Amino acid sequence: MASAPSKLYADDVSLLVVLLDTNPFFWSSSPLPFSKFISHVLAFLNTTLRLHQLNQVVVIATGYNCCDYIYDSSSATNQSSGTGMMPAFCSNLLEKLDKFVTRDEQLEKGGQEGGIASSLLSGSLSMALCYIQRIFRSGPLHPHPRILCLHGSPDGPEQYVAIMNAIFSAQRSMVPIDSCYIGAQNSAFLQQASYITGGVYLKPQILDGLFQYLSTVYATDLHSRGSLQLPKSVGVDFRASCFCHKRTIDMGYICSVCLSIFCMHHKKCSTCGSVFGQAQSDVASTSNKRKTPDT
Amino acid sequence: MNNGDGKRLNGEAEEEDEDDLDGEGREAWERTYTDERSWESLQEDESGLLCPVDDKILHHAQYRRRLRSLSSTTTASRIQKGLIRYLYIVIDLSKAAAEMDFKPSRMAVVAKHVEAFVREFFDQNPLSQISLVTIKDGVAHCLTDLGGSPESHVKALMGKLESSGDSSLQNALDLVHGYLTQIPSYGHREVLILYSALSTCDPGDIMHTIQKCKNAKIRCSVIGLSAEIFICKHICQETGGLYSIALDESHFKELILEHAPPPPAIAEFAIASLIKMGFPQRAAENVISICVCHKEAKGGGYTCPRCKARVCELPAECRICGLTLVSSPHLARSYHHLFPIMPFEDVAPTQHKLPKTCFGCQQSLLSSGSRTTLSVTCPKCRRCFCFDCDIYIHESLHNCPGCESLRHSKSVNTAEA
Numbered sequence: 001m002a003s004a005p006s007k008l009y010a011d012d013v014s015l016l017v018v019l020l021d022t023n024p025f026f027w028s029s030s031p032l033p034f035s036k037f038i039s040h041v042l043a044f045l046n047t048t049l050r051l052h053q054l055n056q057v058v059v060i061a062t063g064y065n066c067c068d069y070i071y072d073s074s075s076a077t078n079q080s081s082g083t084g085m086m087p088a089f090c091s092n093l094l095e096k097l098d099k100f101v102t103r104d105e106q107l108e109k110g111g112q113e114g115g116i117a118s119s120l121l122s123g124s125l126s127m128a129l130c131y132i133q134r135i136f137r138s139g140p141l142h143p144h145p146r147i148l149c150l151h152g153s154p155d156g157p158e159q160y161v162a163i164m165n166a167i168f169s170a171q172r173s174m175v176p177i178d179s180c181y182i183g184a185q186n187s188a189f190l191q192q193a194s195y196i197t198g199g200v201y202l203k204p205q206i207l208d209g210l211f212q213y214l215s216t217v218y219a220t221d222l223h224s225r226g227s228l229q230l231p232k233s234v235g236v237d238f239r240a241s242c243f244c245h246k247r248t249i250d251m252g253y254i255c256s257v258c259l260s261i262f263c264m265h266h267k268k269c270s271t272c273g274s275v276f277g278q279a280q281s282d283v284a285s286t287s288n289k290r291k292t293p294d295t
Numbered sequence: 296m297n298n299g300d301g302k303r304l305n306g307e308a309e310e311e312d313e314d315d316l317d318g319e320g321r322e323a324w325e326r327t328y329t330d331e332r333s334w335e336s337l338q339e340d341e342s343g344l345l346c347p348v349d350d351k352i353l354h355h356a357q358y359r360r361r362l363r364s365l366s367s368t369t370t371a372s373r374i375q376k377g378l379i380r381y382l383y384i385v386i387d388l389s390k391a392a393a394e395m396d397f398k399p400s401r402m403a404v405v406a407k408h409v410e411a412f413v414r415e416f417f418d419q420n421p422l423s424q425i426s427l428v429t430i431k432d433g434v435a436h437c438l439t440d441l442g443g444s445p446e447s448h449v450k451a452l453m454g455k456l457e458s459s460g461d462s463s464l465q466n467a468l469d470l471v472h473g474y475l476t477q478i479p480s481y482g483h484r485e486v487l488i489l490y491s492a493l494s495t496c497d498p499g500d501i502m503h504t505i506q507k508c509k510n511a512k513i514r515c516s517v518i519g520l521s522a523e524i525f526i527c528k529h530i531c532q533e534t535g536g537l538y539s540i541a542l543d544e545s546h547f548k549e550l551i552l553e554h555a556p557p558p559p560a561i562a563e564f565a566i567a568s569l570i571k572m573g574f575p576q577r578a579a580e581n582v583i584s585i586c587v588c589h590k591e592a593k594g595g596g597y598t599c600p601r602c603k604a605r606v607c608e609l610p611a612e613c614r615i616c617g618l619t620l621v622s623s624p625h626l627a628r629s630y631h632h633l634f635p636i637m638p639f640e641d642v643a644p645t646q647h648k649l650p651k652t653c654f655g656c657q658q659s660l661l662s663s664g665s666r667t668t669l670s671v672t673c674p675k676c677r678r679c680f681c682f683d684c685d686i687y688i689h690e691s692l693h694n695c696p697g698c699e700s701l702r703h704s705k706s707v708n709t710a711e712a
Contacts, residue, residue, distance in 0.1 A: 133687045
């Protein structure tokens with residue numbers, strides 16, 4: 001990185017941080033097998049590296065129990081040797097990925113809580129942002145970073161605050177978060193992430209053509225995006241989920257002290273412990289007050 | 296100064312001579328060098344060449360001390376912050392504001408930093424509102440009404456930068472008091488006065504006005520640009536605000552930005568209550584309808600969940616049914632105040648089994664050259680981070696990447712303990 005002549009950093013040089021979902025619970029039920037998915041992704045990563053000599057790719061695996069860096073093109077040993085690079089790049093990545101998946105499996109404690117098997121998106125997002133900050137620190141001339149989430153697992157509600165923190169931090173440092181969602185239902189987290197940071201959210205219709213989606217939508221650098229017609233958002237779900245029942249609501253009560261969201265009137269805030277006085281004059285609230293017992 | 300010199304004169308005459316040289320015999324620019332003694336921190340390497348002073352570690356230590364003092368005050372009690380704030384920024388535009396001790400002038404410096412402050416304020420307090428008030432010719436004027444859009448405030452302020460006449464604290468407080476008594480009881484009422492003048496020219500008894508503000512639970516803070524004034528100190532003491540004096544421009548910036556994070560909520564200042572709010576969904580870009588705010592037909596926008604009216608921007612109050620409309624990201628912006636991450640601990644460089652790279656950014660922790668760079672570790676997940684990541688994580692990200700990438704972080708923690 002530092003050795004590269006700085007004048008070569010034009011505005012079409014990108015740093016692509018790919019967050020790869022490796023959640024075994026998702027892939028075991030996915031219509032697209034993981035091996036096929038990986039072959040699409042490897043081809044895409046190679047394309048990105050070939051688009052510009054100085055393009056940089058970092059891959060972070062998002063597992064069920066942990067997250068880790070599995071590939072960094074700037075630290076790859078034989079990057080410069082032209083012909084030997086392509087197989088080395090793939091085998092490097094696959095080897096690391098293999099190790100990661102085994103480790104992820106070992107960390108599994110068996111006590112899988114029933115229901116949602118989400119991946120640790122908040123962890124890999126945080127790591128990606130830390131890495132990008134390092135690139136920003138490296139000097140006034142650096143590749144333009146962006147994050148691409150290749151995600152399939154459902155959202156984990158317990159990660160809500162952490163993911164939101166990461167999104168706002170990305171927004172502040174102007175890093176777009178692109179997301180390509182391979183799962184069944186739309187992901188509200190990724191929709192919001194892409195909307196807030198100005199990235200692209202896409203849910204491919206035909207998974208067999210994943211490479212085409214990746215190369216036509218996500219391979220473009222930030223500079224050329226201005227002149228392209230990229231997929232537009234089809235409405236974003238901005239509804240909140242209440243803290244008491246985790247229900248998604250479109251109207252609710254907000255604690256004025258800590259901004260916790262509740263779907264009905266409570267006497268005391270469960271987050272900050274403040275005792276509520278008179279609720280805002282509202283017929284519904286007073287009737288609710290009588291009905292709900294102390295929790 | 297004179298007194299001190301006089302005393303020493305009795306004892307040692309030589310000392311007096313030196314003092315005289317240090318204090319008065321030199322120009323101001325010389326004195327800064329004498330005080331700082333910057334050459335003493337220079338170091339030589341093995342071959343006798345001068346090394347550049349590495350103040351990164353020093354900066355980092357200062358930063359961590361501040362972080363720790365902040366966290367000790369917040370963890371002591373349950374975290375309650377005044378997140379819904381109604382802030383009046385009073386800007387003194389009397390003749391004193393035209394003085395040029397701050398370059399190019401006091402008011403230009405004030406305006407520049409108020410702009411930065413307003414943006415930072417809305418970033419940290421998404422549901423709060425600001426209004427700008429100016430004092431000129433002894434009269435206070437409301438420049439902008441309470442509102443949540445940074446652009447309109449900044450624009451109004453930049454257009455009105457002229458100074459004249461005297462300054463009047465009482466008139467400003469009376470005006471603000473009149474407005475702030477009308478806001479809902481759950482909101483935190485605050486005034487931030489940026490005061491350039493050294494006097495106040497009041498029509499009546501200012502003590503009476505201060506009592507009125509105190510009774511109305513208005514927290515008044517003052518940042519002075521000249522010298523400390525008793526009446527300002529009195530206002531701040533009585534109403535629970537902060538009084539500070541800016542030494543120079545960078546200090547002023549620091550002082551004003553201290554007011555951006557939400558202050559600790561004081562139970563008696565604002566009554567906690569549940570506010571009914573709506574979370575409208577964003578409509579798709581190709582669905583055209585007429586909005587209630589501009590009465591224009593356009594795509595996008597948000598639909599009020601109660602009366603189905605279309606509004607263009609959030610946060611807003613529905614013009615039809617009066618429901619407060621917010622989006623969940625607005626609320627989520629302030630959640631990091633409620634779930635702060637613990638300050639990281641220092642790692643002794645002698646400790647073995649240190650990981651080679653920073654967990655966050657993969658930067659090598661092994662150091663450039665012979666000295667080992669210091670690293671820090673999260674007390675929960677025990678991952679090591681470099682200094683830069685530490686600052687980024689606590690200042691901007693508000694997530695520990697290590698803790699976030701561990702599913703069973705809680706059980707691991709208890710097992711270790």
